[in-house]
Amino acid sequence: MAHAETHDPNTPLEYRSETGRLNILGFWIFLGAEIALFATLFATYMVLSHRVADGPALGELFEVESLLIQTFLLLTSSFTCGLAVHEMRRHNVKGLITWMAITLGLGLGFLYFEIQEFLHFIHEGANIGTSAAWSGFFVLVGTHGAHVTFGIFWVTMVLIQVAKRGLTPATSAKVFITSLYWHFLDVVWIFIFTAVYLMGMVTHNG
Amino acid sequence: MKWDEFFVTGDPMIYGADVSIVLTMVGILFYLTKYKKWKWLWDEWLTTVDHKKLGIMYIVSAVLMLFRGGVDALLMRTQLAVPEAKFLDSQHYNEIFTTHGTIMIIFMAMPFLIGLINVVVPLQIGARDVAYPYLNAVSFWTFFIGAMLFNISFVIGGSPSAGWTSYMPLASNELSPGPGQNYYLLGLQIAGIGTLLTGINFLVTILKMRAPGMTLFRMPMFTWSSLVTMVIIIFAFPILTVALALMTFDRLFGSHFFTLQGAGMDMLWANLFWLWGHPEVYIVILPAFGMFSEIISTFSRKTLFGYKAMIWSMLLIAGYSFLVWVHHFFTMGSGALVNSVFSITTMAIGIPTGVKIFNWLFTMYRGKIQFTTPMLWSLGFIVNFVIGGVTGVMLAMAAADYQYHNTYFLVSHFHYVLIAGTVFACFAGLIYWYPKMFGYKLNERIGKWVFWVFTIGFNVCFFPQYFLGLDGMPRRVYTYSEESGWGPLNMVSTIGGFMMGIAFLILVYNMYYSFRYAKRETTGDAWDGRTLEWSTPTAMPPFYNFAKIPEVTGLDHFWRQKQAGKVEKLKAEDIKPIHMPSNSGVPFIMASFFFVAGFGMVFEWMWMAIFGIIGVFGTLFYRSFEYDDGYYVSVEEVIETEKISK
Amino acid sequence: MANKTVANEHHGFPWKHLIGFVLSIVLTLFALWIALETDLSLTWILIIIFGFAFLQAALQLLMFMHVTENSTKSNLTSRVQIGNILFAAFVAIVIVIGSVWVMTAGHAKHDKDQHAPKTENHENHGGGSEHDSGEHGSHE
Numbered sequence: 001m002a003h004a005e006t007h008d009p010n011t012p013l014e015y016r017s018e019t020g021r022l023n024i025l026g027f028w029i030f031l032g033a034e035i036a037l038f039a040t041l042f043a044t045y046m047v048l049s050h051r052v053a054d055g056p057a058l059g060e061l062f063e064v065e066s067l068l069i070q071t072f073l074l075l076t077s078s079f080t081c082g083l084a085v086h087e088m089r090r091h092n093v094k095g096l097i098t099w100m101a102i103t104l105g106l107g108l109g110f111l112y113f114e115i116q117e118f119l120h121f122i123h124e125g126a127n128i129g130t131s132a133a134w135s136g137f138f139v140l141v142g143t144h145g146a147h148v149t150f151g152i153f154w155v156t157m158v159l160i161q162v163a164k165r166g167l168t169p170a171t172s173a174k175v176f177i178t179s180l181y182w183h184f185l186d187v188v189w190i191f192i193f194t195a196v197y198l199m200g201m202v203t204h205n206g
Numbered sequence: 207m208k209w210d211e212f213f214v215t216g217d218p219m220i221y222g223a224d225v226s227i228v229l230t231m232v233g234i235l236f237y238l239t240k241y242k243k244w245k246w247l248w249d250e251w252l253t254t255v256d257h258k259k260l261g262i263m264y265i266v267s268a269v270l271m272l273f274r275g276g277v278d279a280l281l282m283r284t285q286l287a288v289p290e291a292k293f294l295d296s297q298h299y300n301e302i303f304t305t306h307g308t309i310m311i312i313f314m315a316m317p318f319l320i321g322l323i324n325v326v327v328p329l330q331i332g333a334r335d336v337a338y339p340y341l342n343a344v345s346f347w348t349f350f351i352g353a354m355l356f357n358i359s360f361v362i363g364g365s366p367s368a369g370w371t372s373y374m375p376l377a378s379n380e381l382s383p384g385p386g387q388n389y390y391l392l393g394l395q396i397a398g399i400g401t402l403l404t405g406i407n408f409l410v411t412i413l414k415m416r417a418p419g420m421t422l423f424r425m426p427m428f429t430w431s432s433l434v435t436m437v438i439i440i441f442a443f444p445i446l447t448v449a450l451a452l453m454t455f456d457r458l459f460g461s462h463f464f465t466l467q468g469a470g471m472d473m474l475w476a477n478l479f480w481l482w483g484h485p486e487v488y489i490v491i492l493p494a495f496g497m498f499s500e501i502i503s504t505f506s507r508k509t510l511f512g513y514k515a516m517i518w519s520m521l522l523i524a525g526y527s528f529l530v531w532v533h534h535f536f537t538m539g540s541g542a543l544v545n546s547v548f549s550i551t552t553m554a555i556g557i558p559t560g561v562k563i564f565n566w567l568f569t570m571y572r573g574k575i576q577f578t579t580p581m582l583w584s585l586g587f588i589v590n591f592v593i594g595g596v597t598g599v600m601l602a603m604a605a606a607d608y609q610y611h612n613t614y615f616l617v618s619h620f621h622y623v624l625i626a627g628t629v630f631a632c633f634a635g636l637i638y639w640y641p642k643m644f645g646y647k648l649n650e651r652i653g654k655w656v657f658w659v660f661t662i663g664f665n666v667c668f669f670p671q672y673f674l675g676l677d678g679m680p681r682r683v684y685t686y687s688e689e690s691g692w693g694p695l696n697m698v699s700t701i702g703g704f705m706m707g708i709a710f711l712i713l714v715y716n717m718y719y720s721f722r723y724a725k726r727e728t729t730g731d732a733w734d735g736r737t738l739e740w741s742t743p744t745a746m747p748p749f750y751n752f753a754k755i756p757e758v759t760g761l762d763h764f765w766r767q768k769q770a771g772k773v774e775k776l777k778a779e780d781i782k783p784i785h786m787p788s789n790s791g792v793p794f795i796m797a798s799f800f801f802v803a804g805f806g807m808v809f810e811w812m813w814m815a816i817f818g819i820i821g822v823f824g825t826l827f828y829r830s831f832e833y834d835d836g837y838y839v840s841v842e843e844v845i846e847t848e849k850i851s852k
Numbered sequence: 853m854a855n856k857t858v859a860n861e862h863h864g865f866p867w868k869h870l871i872g873f874v875l876s877i878v879l880t881l882f883a884l885w886i887a888l889e890t891d892l893s894l895t896w897i898l899i900i901i902f903g904f905a906f907l908q909a910a911l912q913l914l915m916f917m918h919v920t921e922n923s924t925k926s927n928l929t930s931r932v933q934i935g936n937i938l939f940a941a942f943v944a945i946v947i948v949i950g951s952v953w954v955m956t957a958g959h960a961k962h963d964k965d966q967h968a969p970k971t972e973n974h975e976n977h978g979g980g981s982e983h984d985s986g987e988h989g990s991h992e
Binding site: 019021022023025026029030033036037040041043047048051052053129130131133135136139154157165174 | 337338402405406407409410413414440441442443444445447448449451452455456459460461462463465467468469470471474477478481827830831833835
């Protein structure tokens with residue numbers, strides 16, 4: 001149903017097409033489903049986090065330094081992603097691409113440190129099969145990492161489309177949706193930071 | 207793996223199934239080739255994004271699955287008809303009750319309802335299609351492929367046998383070795399993706415695609431019930447996705463979520479399963495409530511009584527449905543406080559349901575009731591569903607549940623709510639909207655036979671099971687002793703089961719009979735209906751549904767127009783070019799890759815799984831770069847279509 | 853009127869983003885400090901750090917994701933977006949708190965103690981046994 005509508009010239013591009021509006025609203029609702037998905041993983045992790053069998057306790061292996069690096073990389077990437085959308089709304093394609101590229105770089109950095117951390121844990125004798133607690137840890141944090149990985153591919157492809165087609169109602173809606181996705185991953189990380197790392201270290205140290 | 211491990215062998219029934227599957231396939235291929243139907247199949251069905259066609263495909267699949275699940279049921283009833291029968295062995299019996307339950311819930315009830323929602327809801331809200339037609343096709347094909355993957359376990363690799371609930375540790379590698387349980391995990395996982403997408407799609411459709419003037423509180427009740435169902439789907443299905451994934455990890459990659467080793471927690475599976483499973487109950491019952499509301503209102507010639515109370519009770523149910531899951535495992539041994547809390551929430555959720563029952567009764571009160579077949583099913587629903595509801599409240603009392611738990615009392619209870627609720631609604635809805643889908647009604651005389659044989663058979667089958675349960679007969683046993691004294695009631699129950707089977711056959715015969723002989727509808731208003739789907743000038747709406755989008759002024763808009771004698775005639779000058787989405791083969795191809803990935807995971811052939819997953823992502827990326835804005839139907843074409851059909 | 857604010861804000865300096873970013877860093881560091889450097893009881897630490905987490909999530913939603921923004925003149929979309937997130941939060945809390953409660957109360961509690969790490973501190977044991985006696989009381 002294409003309604004011929006008149007737009008306020010200030011309406012952001014991504015809201016100007018019917019498809020764009022529908023897709024953005026649909027993606028918001030999809031994020032609701034993602035919240036339920038991660039909540040289930042958090043529930044599993046929290047039920048199992050004390051059940052370490054013969055393996056190491058979770059808090060025993062967590063390190064503040066690696067945690068902070070990962071957290072700041074992702075927090076900053078969410079900020080730069082917001083700036084990218086800000087530039088997009090000023091119709092500044094170059095600004096958009098630059099800030100998004102920085103976002104991707106920070107995302108890759110995050111992934112690098114996360115993988116390093118996983119390898120470190122595995123080296124210390126904690127892998128997905130060590131105990132229920134570690135299964136919960138790796139699958140929760142790993143699912144988030146997989147989302148970041150997918151996000152990097154996705155944002156890259158949308159940027160290619162922006163470079164090829166410029167900013168249109170269609171491409172800008174795609175950029176906006178990927179930005180929602182990226183911010184959402186940061187929200188999930190905040191809860192991983194709190195429920196997994198901080199709680200793990202607090203209960204371990206007493 | 208040797209070929210005789212790959213194919214299921216050794217049982218004459220399975221060989222019979224093998225032969226019939228091969229013969230059917232050959233028959234279909236021969237027919238398609240001989241009558242040059244391949245292109246037709248691809249253009250009209252496999253690539254379609256039309257919600258009406260997708261809906262019909264959902265319903266056809268669901269009827270096939272009803273047949274498969276029904277045969278499973280009859281095999282079980284045959285085995286249980288007499289004590290110590292040797293018809294099925296224990297393993298075979300376990301497989302059959304597992305596939306019966308899974309197929310009936312996931313691959314029969316849900317697609318049947320979603321199919322009807324697909325056909326009806328866009329028409330009811332005066333839309334030309336759903337919000338995301340392409341995604342709708344993805345939904346259907348992932349559901350279909352998930353169902354196929356689950357069903358081939360019958361002949362390749364072996365069926366799952368841990369029950370439709372698949373409790374751990376029974377479903378673990380140790381106690382359920384082989385690919386059977388993997389089929390369950392992957393089949394449901396793939397179909398679940400489709401269901402989640404349907405949830406998002408129809409929620410946005412109902413919120414954003416309504417015809418001008420149709421405010422939220424002017425929407426037909428079936429649309430409202432679909433809206434609430436979609437909300438529940440969106441928040442419940444991710445829980446299932448995770449639970450299935452975790453068990454897959456346990457079975458394939460050695461994690462310890464639900465295992466006995468590694469400090470895993472077997473009952474956590476039950477907890478997650480029912481966190482999804484209870485909302486799922488409402489996912490399959492709310493659309494049924496919506497359909498009965500439409501049908502009762504239509505055939506009582508009255509506006510639905512307590513329209514707003516209906517809506518608020520459904521919204522309450524949507525919230526409550528996430529707060530009662532523990533009543534499925536009261537006997538786990540959680541604390542008394544836990545059981546008490548969930549006992550109370552469970553009884554509380556009965557209240558909004560009771561409100562709805564009274565609303566239906568008051569709708570009929572002083573109405574001019576027409577006893578058509580859809581109406582008969584609705585009346586049968588009220589009576590039988592209340593029996594199921596009352597026994598549900600009995601089960602809700604945690605202390606008493608320790609007695610009913612795991613017996614035929616429970617089996618009877620959930621069949622009374624699921625058959626009298628969901629299955630009756632599927633039949634009622636199918637018959638009611640049949641002329642919208644195919645242009646003619648099902649024969650009413652034969653239809654009434656179906657109703658009576660089925661309803662009597664249903665009660666003969668399940669009412670004795672309450673007593674068997676109270677007498678201590680456990681569920682899921684493949685046989686019982688002579689001394690138990692359960693023989694006679696089981697025989698009665700089996701007779702009832704076969705009556706339901708006969709009713710199903712009469713229904714199928716009715717489809718054939720009506721296809722041959724039924725009078726074709728000449729208007730779009732087969733039942734003197736109240737809502738917009740009946741306002742199309744032709745029996746079957748054209749692919750764009752409405753040549754001109756209606757303007758809605760109130761509840762039961764079409765009915766009031768008819769009463770006032772003001773039904774608008776379409777004028778040529780009102781017609782503008784219509785924007786429609788293009789067909790796409792990508793959803794079908796994507797689902798095929800899902801099948802490859804799923805099949806690879808089932809047999810733990812990782813190369814195949816990875817190939818399939820790459821294929822899925824490939825189709826996603828392909829779609830991302832495809833800029834297809836659909837096409838316009840010209841004014842001339844619309845005028846011609848509308849005239850031809852007049 | 854929401855549209856007006858959208859229209860106006862994307863021309864100037866992105867203050868909203870900058871404030872959101874600074875606040876999220878502050879909240880993160882503060883949560884870390886509370887968790888690792890203070891002597892508060894476990895319960896208080898959990899309440900505070902989870903409070904901060906929800907605050908930060910709200911910051912992202914409001915400052916970066918524009919959850920309150922409308923795509924058309926009617927305010928249907930923003931209401932749906934906000935309602936959707938609130939219902940998701942309700943479901944998430946039910947799933948997490950509900951699961952933890954159901955799976956660690958009653959008999960599961962004893963089961964959990966068997967699997968607890970050997971290094972578990974005494975404070976937890978104290979709390980645990982209190983609950984245990986409560987449970988036994990209610991069974992009798």
